Structure formats: C-alpha cells, structure tokens
Amino acid sequence: MKKFFCQLLSHAILVLFSLSMVIPFAWMLSTSFKKPHEIFVFPPRWIPREPTLKNYLDLFRAVNFSRPFFNTLIVAVSITVLSVLLASTAGYAFSKFRFKGRDKIFLLVLATIMVPGQMTLIPVFLIVKQLGMLNSYAGLIVPGVASAFNIFFMRQYMLSIPNELIEAARIDGAREDYVFFKIVLPLSRPAIVTIAIFTFTGSWNSFLWPLVVAQDERYYTLPVAVSVLAGQYSENLGLQMAGSCVVILPILVFFILTQKYFMKGIAPLTGLKY
C-alpha cells in the first residue's frame, strides 16, 4: 500500500513538471492559430473555436519571414558542415599524428573552451568589421566554424580507434587523406552525428552574434527577426506566436527525430575530468 502511494506521488510530480515544460509550447501553438478576438478570451481557451492560418500567411507575406528562414538554414548548415569537417581533421591529427608540440597546442585549444563568448564578442566584432564581413553570410558563418569543443569531442572519440588499423593502412602505402576519409571518418560516425546535431541546433538558436553582426535586415536570422517582430508588432500576438512557432518547431521536430543522439551526447559531459 505504501509502495503504491509512493509510485503514485512520484508519477504525479513528474507529470506536473513535464506539463510545465510542455504547456508554453502548447499555448504558443494554440495562440498562433487564433483570431485576435479569441486571443483575449479569459479564462484561456486551449483549442481555437475558429482556427485560422492568417497569422502564418501574414508572417510570410506582409513581414517576409522567408528570407530570415533561408538565412538561418544557410548559416546553420554551413557552420555544421564546416565545423564537423574541421573538428574531425583536427581531432584526427591531435589523436593519431605525432608532431612536435602536439599536446601543448591541444591544451591551448582546450583553454579556449573556458572563455565565455561575451569576452571575445567585441574584438571579434572589430575583426569581422575590419575584414569587411559585417552584414554578410561570411560574417555570420566564419567566426562560428572552429569549435574547440567539437575538436575536443572528436579527439576523445578517435583515441579509441585502434592504432593498428591506421598503421596497417600507412604501411600499405596509403596517404593520410586516404586513411582519414576511408578508415577514420567511417569509424567516427556516431561522434560526427552527435556533434553535427549539437552544432546545428546551436547555430540555429544563436542570437547575440547574429544580432551584432547583421544590422541589415537582409541578413537577419530567425531569432533576430522574431525579436524585431516582437518589438514592431507588440499588439499583434497571433503574429508573434506564429513567428515563434516558425523558429522553434523545425528544431523541435529535428530533436524528436534524433533524440537518442541528444541523450547520448550529454552523457559524456558528466564524465569529463575537471
């Protein structure tokens, strides 16, 4: 009897917290399909009585949300592809090459993980400005490509690839690029998928850097566009919620499809040495 009560209570608490996690999303979705008069109904109505697509149509016609949408897609995909490529090549070199100063250089790379983004924000802004990359895709993409964390993650994973496999290929006369693309990369697939997913999600959601580097609205990414929308159409709540849905839902669907990689990706974090 006591055991049953325990189980009931524990489930009740979990359901309560899970609901509080989900409710903001449900409300956002429901409001985005409401007409203005239904939004200001109190107590709130969860399922709109007269659902409408008008908010979404306005979003893509009147406000032109498609440009930021494609900007975000271009930026997130580019950063992900380049970052995975650079992180795996560097991770391979740091785990399997032998060269002078290897471990010292790796330590330097590691040290940059600890520095918060705000610390480097202003100098990076000045450097990007000096390179003439303000208001450009290059400015949005290039500073985000080299990720010390991704390099670290790939190196740790590649350490577990047996040396004999690589040595055997080298003895057979294979060049490093062949070894890398034909042996190391295929074996590193799980790690690559994990950092690709995290990098994509991270760059889709990133806000402070795009806010600073893209002041021209042609280069707005979705988070910047939706923050501007909230300011400009502060009284049009349906439109704001539709905007939020467009930013959030693609990543949410992406997450639900790839959730096992997300769960795997955070597990090694707790095993970090510190």
Add this chain to the structure above:
Amino acid sequence: MKTSKFWVFVFVGPSLFLLLIFSIVPIFASFLLSLTNFNVYALVDWSRARFIGLENFRDLFHDELFWKAFLNTFYCLSIALPVTTVLALLNAVLLNRKDTRMKNLFKVCFFLPFVTNTVAIAIVWSWIFNPRYGLMNWVLGLFGIRGPQWLSDPKWAMLAIIVFVVWRGLGYNTLLFLAGLQNIPQELYEAAELDGANAWQKFLYVTLPMLRPTTVFVTTMMIIGYLQLFEEPYMLTQGGPMNATLSIVLYLYRQGFKFFKLGYASSIAVVLFLLIISLTVLRLKLSRE
C-alpha cells in the same frame, strides 16, 4: 614515426588559424581594449583610440548602473542556482526509480526547453506573464491568489525572469543528474539495504556522495551560465522596469552596441571573465575539501 609537416599543416592548420583569429587573439585584444577609450569615433578610425590605463575600471567602480546590473545578476544566480539544483535532483531521482513508467516520454518533455530558441520562447513567456490574460495569473487565480503585475513591477520583474531561467535550465540539468545517477553501482544500494538503511538514508549516504562529481559539474556549469544572463531580460523586459532586471551582459551589450563605447564595454567583459574564473575556482576548491 613522425607525421610529415605537410599533413600536420593540412589537418590542423585551418582549425588553428580560425581559433587564433576568432578566439585566442580576441581574448588578449579584450584586455587591451579595456585599457582604451575606444568609442564610436574610433570605430571609423582606429587611431583615435587612446590608452587610458585603468580609467574604465575606475569609472565602472563608480557606475551605479553597473552595480545594479552586478547585484541583479547575483540575485538571479543566488535563487536560480539552488532552486534548479534541488528540483533537477528531485526529478532525476524520480526518473531513476525502477518502477517509473514512460521514462522516455518524460525525458523528451524535460529536454524540450534546452533545444528551444530562448528568444522565441521568451515571447511566449512575456505573454504568460501578462497580468490580465496570461497563464501565470490564471493558474494563481485557480488557487485564489491575485497575481502581481509581473514584468512591469520592479519588485516582481526579476522573479519572473528567474522563473523563466529555471524553466529553461531545469530539464537539461535533470538529465545530467540522471546520467550521473545511472553511473552509481547498484551493489552499493544493496549493501546499504542489508545494513537496514531506509530510502532517505540511502539517498543521504549513498546517492549524494556518489553523485558528487556530477553535482560539482552541474553547479559549476550553472554558475557560468547564469552569470551570462542576457537573452531572458533582453526579450522580457529590456532590463526594465527601472533597471530592475538589467544584467551584466545586457549592460555590456548596451554600452558596446547601443552607445558603441567598446573600450568601456570591454572592461565589463574583463570583469565578467574574472568573476566567472574566480567563482569557478572557488566552487572547485570547495568541492575538494
């Protein structure tokens, strides 16, 4: 066998080059900039910037708004940190119970805020905190409580931000704790049971000590994250009302990219950096004792 210089260059070169330009040089540049009066004129012509020694830091020390931002950020940290930790641990322990059903569904729910764009969901939260039509006051109303004017009342605005911040951090940290719990060997619990320990004693004398590395990691990351509070007040209140929710990073952003006082803003960045480093070191020191 040493790898030829050519291949080392090809494989490490690009990453190192980019890290150098966008990470390592900027760290040093940040310190240098904080010693200059780099402003909107210098933005056009760098030669107009002058070295002014520690003047920025002296100004910062006498800047009431900076102190306000500093205290606000610590207020947020001092409430959000223990609340998130306790709630995350509670949920992780419940999720880790053998007889808990639908674990995966709960986990997915808990993970949602972590993958969600803060800016977009902040718009939803500012509507949740709407005093007349918002969900928060509706729920409070069900219990017969008349909710406050959350975001426009200086007394309550920061608390609203904290609720949002905890909501965002709770699920992710729950899953980190859960991963830690799953690493505790089952035999320890069986041994404790043999010694006649009850559930609470098992938690106190097995779970908590064994979970220590995870707890240290989770709280350290939380300190680092919460000190960088920015998007939440930027979207919900823009730092108002009466600067009640102005955070350090929001103040940095304002000084740097609204007034383009980049030298002054860099000194804020340096102070924040030193704060983060010293709190992290302090946290790790405490955990060793």
